[in-house]
Amino acid sequence: MKRALLLSGGVDSSVALHLMMERGEEPDLFYIYIGADEEGFEDCPSEEDMEMVRWLARHYGRPLEVINLHREYWDYVVQYIIDTVRAGRTPHPDMLCNRIIKFGYFNEYAGRDYDQIATGHYASKRIVGDKHYLATAVDALKDQTDFLAQITYPQLVKAHFPLGELPKSEVRRIASMEHLVTAKRKDSQGICFLGKVDYNQFIEKYLGTQPGAIVELETGRVVGEHRGYWFHTIGQRKGLGLSGGPWFVIRKDIESNTLFVSRGYDVETQYGNVVEMPEMHFITENSMEGNEQEVTFKVRHTPDFTRGVLRHEGGIYTLFSEELIQGIAPGQFCTIYDVEHKICHGSGVIARGMRLAK
Template identity: 40%
Template sequence: MKVAMLVSGGVDSSVALYRLKKQGIDLRAYYLKVWLEDDAKFMGSCPWAEDLRYVRDTCAYLKIPLSIIPLQQAYYRHVVQYVLTELQQGATPSPDILCNSRIKFGAFLHAIGDSFDYVASGHYAQLRQWKNTTELLCSLDNQKDQTYFLSQLTQAQLKYLLFPVGDTVKHILREEARRNALPSSERKDSQGICFLGKITYPTFIAYYLGKQAGKIIEKKTGKILGMHHGYWFYTIGQRKGLKLGGGPWYVVKKDCTENTIYVAKEEDVHSYGCDSFFLRDTNWIPYLPKDGLLQVKIRHSPEYLEAVFQSSPRPLVVLKKPERGIAPGQYAVLYRNQACLGGGKIVLPLSE
């Protein structure tokens, strides 16, 4: 069996690589370079140099050949442009979901063709074969589970994948890395969006979309509370970064035409909660779910929301109770009995 292993320089993919090596599998490691160097230099940081150093040290230590695959143009075309378009439209994009479906298990699978039997990664997820289909199951580590980010993968992609660490909780995985002296054993977990590295998300947005002054208005009273630098920096439910006194304040609405952000105090936020939404651009693993009770995630989190799903005439999710922080463009991912069923982008019903 020949396996192409995606490595990132983190402890998860390092342990996954080590486990496959122990099994005597014919392995080659691949590091996907997705950031544009000129942009990274302009923003004052190189998001991939440190990662690549850990990747090289790990592969040398385990005596596994390494290839670096440049996918910057594909990433810009399929992920960055998507993110920028969504932000300009006032939506909340999920770039890591697109990175997995279009790049790691999309453009990369296309690049290596049929030269490998499987592609492995350090994602926290599990796979199960059932009736000629591949099910995507949650990891044993509920805190680290990454099925939310894998929810747009298709059967054609899943049948080629391996997730060697999906059956392990993080602290045990970290101990395994230390016990086997892997170079990344003490490296901190990465945070934020996969391609940004040490570059902050606001820096990325400002570089491409710039800044434009706008008003921050209290939704309840219509009072102007302050100014902001552009609605594209904010998402529904956001609390941090508003820099307003007398809070905490939460973003409850955005007016893209007027470049206005509406906020509410914590005790008023429930008034602007959402209890139902439609789904578009759906992907189902492995089939359209049956109508009825299920669980849903509206962001990467260990928490599930109870909901009722209705498939026709268009996919509809009705929450058991209103939830704040639901924004158009976010992905809602459906679950039943620890199986990820897939999902789609949130479309909110028409309101004021």
């Protein structure tokens, strides 16, 4: 079997390489280069990443090829981010990054010659009969299935996740024991492929600033000023610059450029138990038997799962949560799992969140 491995320059993909070599899988190595946009907004850690990747290729004696996906990334992923925040919604760039870049254009340009495309994601696969299913990783805290829940079935079939059965602590231990150059590198927390780039700085570069009022939802009192509604997301607590809190972002009025906030005592508006999605992407197959299914789900990246019922009616997918959930943000993805949260069925873009009395 012919295998490709996408290296990022981080500890996770480095240990994935080590494990594959131990198993005799001997992958060909690839690094996806994004680079600067037309105005010089640079992929900051790329030079350091390249040094790490070249070291790994030499260390394990494997061929390395750099794949330039600059145009594809800026045309699709960055444009999606800008369009989404301009519309007042919350983007999830990692979802598109995985589907369009890592498992999409990479496969089209280089991966098509391989039986498997491996990555350092914390996820796993389960094969039942002749069907492949995206499954959660052993390490619930690091599980990244909610970043992979938009990949297609053909992409899943080719995907290989060597870290799925390991906790992060073991990955770090292996990197240290093997004296890998990436052993002490910190995990990336930024925008997909843009690493250390500050998110607000990134958004400001493309949309600028547009000061507007911050209004207390319950009283209508102006309590501050924001620099642009696109810097804020529903449920956000930090970064508002208000005293007397904690304050939470409850709603955004794009037409008036107003941000509505609450100290948290308005449970009616801050929490919801219904999530509406205009469509649902099922990775392997539509898992619903009839129009209703018991599921677990996430509306943000968290190790915690919430139980609920997914209903398909009138062309709309509606999720009824057993618990109140805070900060349901339109534009974000709701990721759906089986009741035991072992299998990731897919995801849908949140249109709105509501609260219904039980």
